[in-house]
Amino acid sequence: MAEPVIEAEGLGIRFSAHRKRRRSLREVLLGARRGPAAAGGSFWPVRGASFSVHRGECVGIVGKNGTGKSTLLKMIAGVLIPDEGRVEVRGRVAPLLELRAGFNGQLTGRENIRLVGSLHGMSQEALDERFDEIVDFADLRGGYIDMPVRHYSSGMKVRLGFALVAQLEHPIMLVDEVLAVGDQEFRQKCYAAIERMLADGRTMVLVSHSDADLRHFCGRGLYLKDGAVALDSGIDTVLDAYQQDLTAEEGGPAPSGEAREEPAGERAAPGAPSRRGGAEAAAGTDAGRKDPGARRRIRGRDGGGGGAA
Ligand SMILES: Nc1ncnc2c1ncn2[C@@H]1O[C@H](COP(=O)(O)OP(=O)(O)OP(=O)(O)O)[C@@H](O)[C@H]1O
Numbered sequence: 001m002a003e004p005v006i007e008a009e010g011l012g013i014r015f016s017a018h019r020k021r022r023r024s025l026r027e028v029l030l031g032a033r034r035g036p037a038a039a040g041g042s043f044w045p046v047r048g049a050s051f052s053v054h055r056g057e058c059v060g061i062v063g064k065n066g067t068g069k070s071t072l073l074k075m076i077a078g079v080l081i082p083d084e085g086r087v088e089v090r091g092r093v094a095p096l097l098e099l100r101a102g103f104n105g106q107l108t109g110r111e112n113i114r115l116v117g118s119l120h121g122m123s124q125e126a127l128d129e130r131f132d133e134i135v136d137f138a139d140l141r142g143g144y145i146d147m148p149v150r151h152y153s154s155g156m157k158v159r160l161g162f163a164l165v166a167q168l169e170h171p172i173m174l175v176d177e178v179l180a181v182g183d184q185e186f187r188q189k190c191y192a193a194i195e196r197m198l199a200d201g202r203t204m205v206l207v208s209h210s211d212a213d214l215r216h217f218c219g220r221g222l223y224l225k226d227g228a229v230a231l232d233s234g235i236d237t238v239l240d241a242y243q244q245d246l247t248a249e250e251g252g253p254a255p256s257g258e259a260r261e262e263p264a265g266e267r268a269a270p271g272a273p274s275r276r277g278g279a280e281a282a283a284g285t286d287a288g289r290k291d292p293g294a295r296r297r298i299r300g301r302d303g304g305g306g307g308a309a
Pocket residue numbers: 015016032033034035036037038045063064065066067068069070071072
């Protein structure tokens with residue numbers, strides 16, 4: 001079998017109030033906050049997480065609030081540096097995480113496209129070529145593109161962030177809840193963009209609280225519980241196990257195999273065909289090899305995880 005494009009082994013990170021955790025440049029640029037650990041004590045939001053993701057797969061990460069899903073994604077993205085274990089990523093990553101936080105409020109939308117686009121490795125030529133497409137996708141009409149981003153609504157910032165990252169041709173996409181934002185029309189565009197990227201043979205890891213989105217896009221799921229992977233299986237099995245745990249905690253009877261009810265805004269794009277066969281459909285394409293030089297191996301500060309650096 002081909003090498004996985006993402007390989008995590010014994011991955012863990014500790015957030016501590018008493019030790020200033022090192023933040024990577026990207027974390028600083030994304031404006032990630034230090035969270036409740038700053039209130040006292042230290043804890044491991046993720047610990048002992050091991051899993052692999054193969055090229056062309058779409059894997060959903062499922063779990064309750066605060067169980068470390070976003071933290072796990074940020075370690076894969078290289079935004080956070082693990083304290084234990086290792087994560088190896090073979091290919092460049094398009095991070096669809098905290099999209100509104102990546103911009104400099106003093107710069108205009110146009111200037112931010114250049115700045116953030118080049119931080120993601122896009123050439124100025126590519127940015128020039130795709131500029132109109134980015135602005136159209138973000139639907140920034142009425143001269144907003146030449147206004148400082150601090151005047152944008154949070155929805156406008158997310159739209160611009162998605163429009164920009166969607167232009168990246170990186171073979172691995174990390175998507176954190178971005179599908180839950182924006183109006184119906186924008187969400188439809190996001191779904192279509194992600195469909196296109198998956199059809200291209202790219203790999204996606206999706207964090208979402210929407211069963212519909214997870215079932216729609218993902219063939220496989222990881223159930224994250226107390227910071228570790230409690231179950232790695234087909235997405236239906238994973239969502240059912242999660243639902244059973246939720247129901248057991250609430251003290252009620254488990255529903256018989258039905259997905260839990262989704263809020264109206266959380267449904268997958270109506271009429272969109274399911275991509276659950278995506279991994280198989282994508283197998284055999286060479287999208288994952290587009291950028292063979294982008295291989296990143298991050299080991300925890302303990303040097304552990306059993307892998308060679
Ligand atoms: N940079 C940080 N510094 C300190 N604590 C953090 C940081 N980021 C997140 N946390 C805390 O770590 C825990 C895990 O957070 P994380 O955002 O990964 O959970 P999650 O499973 O994605 O939650 P949700 O489903 O609510 O998005 C939470 O208690 C959170 O408050």
